[in-house]
């Protein structure tokens with residue numbers, strides 16, 4: 545066994561971006577489910593590993609890394625046969641990092657700011673402001689893609705994995721209208737062609753959308 549353990553839930557977008565990376569790197573790993581609704585992420589045992597009590601958490605033979613963006617970069621640096629998924633070239637890396645931080649600070653936060661109040665306090669209304677954050681996220685992705693097949697150009701990177709895991713989950717709140725965001729829709733379709741996409745992200749994203757889409761109302 546590789547000794548790599550990923551703690552998470554398949555409905556969680558950042559967990560799925562790690563699964564996409566692990567599969568792209570053809571790494572074997574053990575998946576340990578953490579039931580957030582049952583509070584398993586706040587047990588003493590889990591908090592010792594990740595005091596921030598978030599999933600995903602990676603345990604690579606005792607090396608603990610959390611935050612999906614840190615995890616995907618770590619995995620490519622440690623196990624990638626090439627640096628293609630997370631380039632070493634400073635300029636290329638800066639572009640990938642920009643998209644990763646965009647996911648961490650804007651795109652995923654647009655999602656979390658809707659789903660956390662629902663799961664924690666049963667808030668079922670989506671304010672205009674929160675819906676606008678989702679629209680802005682789709683819009684920025686459309687701009688980033690430009691004429692390219694992937695978010696930073698001709699090459700698939702971890703930025704595609706992180707942003708796609710979130711973008712494929714956002715239709716839980718607001719449909720991704722192909723007429724408005726044709727490049728985003730085509731990019732997600734392109735990623736679906738990856739042989740590991742369905743298992744690593746497709747199934748979990750559909751589960752997430754199905755779980756939430758009829759529970760929430762746009763104001």
Ligand SMILES: N[C@@H](CCC(=O)N[C@@H](CS)C(=O)NCC(=O)O)C(=O)O
Nearest residue numbers: 556557558597598599600611612613
């Ligand atoms: N920036 C973090 C976000 C992780 C995150 O918010 N995960 C959610 C599930 S999707 C979680 O663990 N929520 C429980 C909590 O924050 O206590 C990442 O990319 O890993």
